Amino acid sequence: MAGGVGLLPVLYYRLLAAAYHHGDMSQAYPLMRGAAPLLVALASAPLLGERLHWRQDLAIALICGGVLTLTILRGASAGADSAANRAARRRATLYALLNAAVIAAYTMLDGVGVRRAGAPAGYAMWLFVLTAALLLASSGRRAELPAYARAHARLLLLGGAGTLAAYGLALWAMTQAPVAAVAALRETAILFAAAIAALLLRERLAPGRLLAIGLIACGAIVMRLG
Incomplete structure (x- = not known):
């Protein structure tokens, strides 16, 4: 299990970079983060033996629906793009969906691993060390790391x-x-991102984005009540 737990985050970063290379963050990130909790919810019953209350199922659907709405809005706003841009967006979508499966896999592995370890802090520290070692081992630009670290310490x-x-x-x-x-509640972080964008960066939130934020907020409330 330890090898899988360490390798999956490395694969996540690789697919994340590929998705951002071919598409915008506003397209790829909500898609991978919104699809992953749905996959976890579908797989957790047969693989982990966890049965959710119907309110929790509803909450997960609302949160994931709100996150995925952001991707739908991004796709609708780019409807007049060129054929090359549409092809690049399709590749970004493919990488994002593959990454959603990776996120779901390491989320369930983490759930099993941390419960067996019984020490969330220790498990997290060892996971970060293992992931960093694997990333360094697979990187072709290790010589640039010390200078970059000093410049951005x-x-x-x-x-x-x-x-x-x-x-x-x-x-x-x-x-x-x-x-x-x-896994679903973790994606409510988008609410804080939206608040920062509106209050600190003075960005205007379009009606579609407000709808997506409302769905996520309702999901969080239903999850709390469940």
């Missing part, structure tokens, strides 16, 4: 600490609740 420390804390909290939540419910 503050950003690396802040980003690393934030990522570790967020992932550690998600792992701890998987020891307290069904994996599918945690």
Whole structure:
């Protein structure tokens, strides 16, 4: 299991880069993050033996529907693109869907692994160390890393600490609740991104985006009530 847990995040980063290479982040990211919890919800019953309450099923559908709505809106706004751009978007969509399957797989593996380990913080630390080692081993630009790290030390420390804390909290939540419910609730982070965009960056939220945000918020409320 340890090898799979370490290799899947590496595959995730590779597919993420491929999706962003061929398409916009606003297209690929909501698609992969919205489809992954649906896959986890479908697979968690036969593979993990977790049965969800119907309210939790509804909450997952609302959250994933809101996230996927962002992708639909992005596709509709790009309807007049050239044939080359449409082909690139199709490739980005393919990579994003493949990555959704990878996210679902490592989410369920993490749920099993952290429960067996009994120590979310320790499990997260070892997972990050293993993933970093595998990424370095598979990178062809290792010689550039020291200079890059020195130039962006503050950003690396802040980003690393934030990522570790967020992932550690998600792992701890998987020891307290069904994996599918945690996987869906994790995507409500888009609500905070929207709030930052509107309040700090003064970006205008179109009606379609407000609808997507509303679906995600309703899903989070239903999940809490369930």
